[in-house]
Amino acid sequence: MLHSWDAAAVRAAEEPLLTAGVPLMARASFGLAAHVARALRDRRGRVGGARAVLLVGSGNNGGDTLHAGALLARRGVAVTAVLASGRVHGDGLAALRAAHGRVLTLDDACERHGVAAPVAAAVAAADVVLDGLLGIGGRGGVRGAGARLVDLVAAADPRPLVVAVDLPSGVGVDDGTRTGAVLDADLTVTFGGHKPALLLPPASAAAGRVELVDIGLRLTGAPAVARLEDHDVVALWPVPGRDVHKYGRGVLGVVTGSGHYPGAAVLSVAGALRTGVGMVRYRGSAGAQVLAAHPEVVEGDGRVQAWVVGSGVAPDDAEQRSRARDALAHGSRHDEPVVVDAGALDLLPERVPPHVILTPHAGELAALLAARGERVERADVEAGPLAHARRAHELTGATVLLKGSTTVVVGPHGATYAQADGPAWLATAGAGDVLGGVLGALLAGRASDAVADPALPAALAAAAALVHGRAAHRANPGGPVTASDVAAALPAVVGALVRA
Ligand SMILES: NC(=O)C1=CN([C@@H]2O[C@H](COP(=O)(O)OP(=O)(O)OC[C@H]3O[C@@H](n4cnc5c(N)ncnc54)[C@H](O)[C@@H]3O)[C@@H](O)[C@H]2O)[C@@H](O)CC1
Ligand SMILES: [K+]
Numbered sequence: 001m002l003h004s005w006d007a008a009a010v011r012a013a014e015e016p017l018l019t020a021g022v023p024l025m026a027r028a029s030f031g032l033a034a035h036v037a038r039a040l041r042d043r044r045g046r047v048g049g050a051r052a053v054l055l056v057g058s059g060n061n062g063g064d065t066l067h068a069g070a071l072l073a074r075r076g077v078a079v080t081a082v083l084a085s086g087r088v089h090g091d092g093l094a095a096l097r098a099a100h101g102r103v104l105t106l107d108d109a110c111e112r113h114g115v116a117a118p119v120a121a122a123v124a125a126a127d128v129v130l131d132g133l134l135g136i137g138g139r140g141g142v143r144g145a146g147a148r149l150v151d152l153v154a155a156a157d158p159r160p161l162v163v164a165v166d167l168p169s170g171v172g173v174d175d176g177t178r179t180g181a182v183l184d185a186d187l188t189v190t191f192g193g194h195k196p197a198l199l200l201p202p203a204s205a206a207a208g209r210v211e212l213v214d215i216g217l218r219l220t221g222a223p224a225v226a227r228l229e230d231h232d233v234v235a236l237w238p239v240p241g242r243d244v245h246k247y248g249r250g251v252l253g254v255v256t257g258s259g260h261y262p263g264a265a266v267l268s269v270a271g272a273l274r275t276g277v278g279m280v281r282y283r284g285s286a287g288a289q290v291l292a293a294h295p296e297v298v299e300g301d302g303r304v305q306a307w308v309v310g311s312g313v314a315p316d317d318a319e320q321r322s323r324a325r326d327a328l329a330h331g332s333r334h335d336e337p338v339v340v341d342a343g344a345l346d347l348l349p350e351r352v353p354p355h356v357i358l359t360p361h362a363g364e365l366a367a368l369l370a371a372r373g374e375r376v377e378r379a380d381v382e383a384g385p386l387a388h389a390r391r392a393h394e395l396t397g398a399t400v401l402l403k404g405s406t407t408v409v410v411g412p413h414g415a416t417y418a419q420a421d422g423p424a425w426l427a428t429a430g431a432g433d434v435l436g437g438v439l440g441a442l443l444a445g446r447a448s449d450a451v452a453d454p455a456l457p458a459a460l461a462a463a464a465a466l467v468h469g470r471a472a473h474r475a476n477p478g479g480p481v482t483a484s485d486v487a488a489a490l491p492a493v494v495g496a497l498v499r500a
Contacts, residue, residue, distance in 0.1 A: 001232045003223035004194040006174040007136040013192065013217040024215050025060065025092075028166075028191040029067030031213030032130075035189045036072060036163055040128060043161060048076030053126040053160070054096075055149050055183075057133035057142075057169065058085035064191070065132025065165050066092025073099035080122040082106055084133055084146040106145040120152060126160040129153050131183050133169035136195065141180020142170035150181040164188040167195050168206040174224065176200025176418075177384050184208070192217035196225040199418040200386050201406040225386070225416045226462075230497055233463045238276075238445025239498050249278030250444030253304035255324045256311040256341070256433065257286035264312020264342075264433045266293045270487035271437020272308065273297075275467070276494060277444050283327075284320050286312075305447035306337040308440035310344025311433040321347065332356055335451040337443035340398070341436045346371065348396060354412045354454040357399040357443070357461055358392065359436055365392055365402055372396075386416070399457040401439070403432055407465040411458025419462050421469025423478075430483030431472070438490065439464035467493055 005013075017024055037047045044050060054069045056062040066081060066089055073079040079101040081093075086105070097103065104119050123129065131153075133146040142150055146169070153162065164185035171178055176197045188207040190198060192215045197203040228236075240249050252272050257265020265286035272280050273294060280297045282290045287299045309324040324344040331338035337355040340348060345360055345368055360368060362381040365388055369376040372395050381388045381402070389402040389410040399411040405424060409417040442460045443450055450456045468486065470493045475485035 001229060002194060002199070002227040003219070004196045004199050004225045005219045006196055006224040009219060009221065009224070010136055010192055010195070010217065013219050017216065022216065025063055025067060027215040028064045028213060029071065031191070031215070032064060032068040032165060032189045033071035035187065035211050035213070036068065036128060036130065037075060039161055039163065039187055040077070044127060047072075049078075050127045051078045051125050052080070053122050053129045054079065054081040055129065055131050055133050055146065055153070055169075056081050056083050056085075056088050057146060058087050059135065059137045060089060061135030061137065061165055061169070062132045063089030063092040064135070065130050066096045068130065068165075069101055070095035070099040073101045080104060082119050082122070082149060084144070084149055106149065119149075123152050123156055123160070126156070128161040128163060130163050130165055131169050131185060132165040135166040135169075136173050138170055138173065140170075141182070143180070147181045150183045153183055154181070161186050162208075164207060166190050167197050168203065171197045171203035171206060173197050175384060175386050176203040178202050178206065182206050187211065189213060191215050193219045196386075199225050199227055200408065201404060201418070202383065204406060204418070204420065222414050225418050227418055227420070228459070228462045228466050230466075230500065233466055234497055234500065236442070236446075236459055236463045237494070237498055238442065246278035250305045250441070250447060251279045251281060251303065252277050252440045252444040253307045253327060254280055254282050254437070254440065255284055255307065255309040255320065255327045256313060256436070257284055257290070258312055258314040258317040258320045258343070259285050260314040260317070261312030262286035262289040263430060265290050267430045267433035267483050267487060268308055268311045268437040268440070269294050269297055270484065271434035271490065272441040273437075274487050274490035275438045275441035276491075277441040283323050285317060304336060304444070306339075306440055306443040307331045308339040308341065308436045310341040310347075311436050313343030315343065328356070335448070337447055337450045337457060339436050339440050339443065341432065348398070351397045353397060354399045355443075355451050355457050356397075357401060357439065357457050358396070359401045359403060359432065359439070361403045361432065365389065365400075368392060369395070386410070399461060401461040401465065403435070407462075409458050409461045409465070411461075412454045415455040415458035417458060417462035419465040419469065421466045422472045423469075425476070425480050426469065426472040426486070428481065428483060431468075431486060434483050434487045435464060435468045437487075438468050467497070
C-alpha cells in the first residue's frame with residue numbers, strides 16, 4: 001500500500017530529528033541531485049555539460065533546491081539559480097555560490113516589466129528546471145515573481161525536463177487542489193514520505209513520475225490518503241475455500257437497468273459475475289435482456305447478502321425506483337451492504353451506515369450535495385474531489401466512491417483512498433455499471449466483515465476500482481475499450497491477482 005502523510009505529520013516527524021541535529025536537508029538534496037543526474041543521463045547520455053535552472057522560493061524547499069544545485073554544479077552541470085524572493089535559504093545560497101553556480105534575482109518589478117532577459121535566456125537554454133518555489137509550507141497558489149517564472153517555464157519551447165522538489169509548487173499539499181499557476185513536472189522527488197497531493201486529483205496530474213527519497217523520518221499513525229497495490233487487493237479478496245457452496249460465497253441482489261437502459265443491467269450483472277460471486281438475483285424490468293446475456297442469473301426475490309442498485313434506473317421508471325428504494329432500505333436495516341449508483345442516488349435516506357456505498361461521478365455528487373443544501377456545482381467537485389467526497393460522507397454516513405480518472409474513496413475513521421489504475425480509455429459509457437457490479441460481488445463475498453468493520457467497505461471500494469482499472473488495461477493494452485470488454489477481462493485479472 002502506498003501511504004501519504006499530510007504536512008503536519010511530516011513536520012511532526014521532522015522535528016525531533018532536527019532537534020537532534022540530523023542533517024535532513026543534506027539527505028534530501030543529495031537524493032534530489034542523484035535523481036536529477038539520473039534523469040539527465042537518461043535524456044542526454046551524460047550529466048556533465050547539462051544546463052540546469054533552479055526556481056528558488058523563500059523557504060526550505062528552495063534550500064533543498066540550492067543544495068542540490070551545488071551538488072550538480074560540482075558534477076559539471078552549468079547551474080543558474082533564479083531567486084524568486086529577496087530572502088532565500090542562506091546556507092543553500094552559499095553552497096551554490098561556492099560551487100560556482102550563477103545566481104539571478106527576480107523581484108516584484110518583473111510583475112510590471114516582465115521577466116528579465118538573462119532569466120528568460122537561461123530558461124530557454126535549460127535541459128532541466130528544478131521547481132523549488134514552494135514545498136509543504138506553501139499556502140495557496142504561487143504568487144508574485146514565482147508565478148511569472150512558472151508561466152515562463154511552462155511556455156518554453158523546447159520544453160526542458162521539469163523536476164518538482166518535494167511536490168509541484170503551489171498545489172494544496174493535503175487536499176490535492178490546484179490554485180493558480182502550477183508547473184507540470186516530469187518527475188517529482190519527494191522527501192520522507194508521499195504527500196496527499198501526489199495521490200489526489202487534480203494536483204496528482206502535475207507530479208509526473210514520483211520518486212521517494214528516504215531521509216529517515218518515522219511517519220507513524222494512520223496515513224492521510226492511501227493507494228492500494230496488487231498485494232493489498234489479494235488480502236481483501238473473498239477467495240472461496242475448498243468446500244464452500246454457492247450461497248456461502250455470497251448472493252448479490254441486483255436492481256439496475258430499466259426499459260430505457262437495459263444495457264446497464266446487463267453490464268452491472270456482467271461485472272459481478274465475472275468478478276466472482278456465488279449467485280446473482282436480478283430484480284427489475286430488464287430481466288429478459290439480463291437472462292439472454294447471462295443464463296446463470298436467477299430472477300426474482302430471495303435471500304441476498306449484498307445489493308447493487310441504481311445503475312441505468314431511469315427517473316420515470318417508478319416501479320424500478322420503488323424496487324431500488326426497497327432494496328436500499330432493506331440493506332441498510334438488515335446488515336446487507338448496498339452499492340448505490342446513478343439513478344438511486346436521489347433515493348438515499350438522510351443517514352445510512354457505512355456499508356452503504358455511493359458511487360457517483362462528479363456531477364452526481366454535486367447534485368447529491370446540492371440536494372442537502374450545499375452550494376456545489378460539478379466544477380467544484382472536480383476542483384476538490386477529496387473535500388467533496390468527505391462532505392458527502394459526513395452528511396450521509398455512507399462510504400463514498402467518487403468516480404474519475406483517479407477514483408477517490410472516503411469512509412469512516414479517516415479511511416481515504418485514491419486509485420489511479422485505469423487508462424483514459426476507461427472513460428466510456430457503461431464502465432461505471434461494470435464497476436458497481438465488481439464492488440457488489442466483493443461486498444457479497446465479505447458481507448458480514450463489511451458490516452462489522454466500518455472502514456472495510458472503503459477498502460473494498462478501492463480494491464474494486466483497482467481491479468476495474470486493471471481489467472481495462474488488460475482488455476486492450478494502450479487502446480480503446482468498451483465496458484463489455486472490461487467486464488470480459490475481469491476473470492483473468494482476478495485470477496492473476498489471487499494466484500500471485
Ligand atoms: N525542515 C527541514 O529541515 C526539511 C525541510 N524539507 C524541505 O522543506 C520544505 C518545507 O519548507 P518550509 O516550511 O520552509 O516551506 P516552503 O519552502 O514550502 O515555503 C514556505 C515559504 O514560502 C512562503 N510562501 C508560502 N506560501 C506562498 C505562496 N503561495 N506564494 C509565495 N510564497 C509563499 C512563506 O512565506 C515561506 O517563506 C519541504 O517541502 C521540503 O522541501 C526537506 O529539506 C527535509 C528537511
Ligand atoms: K516544489
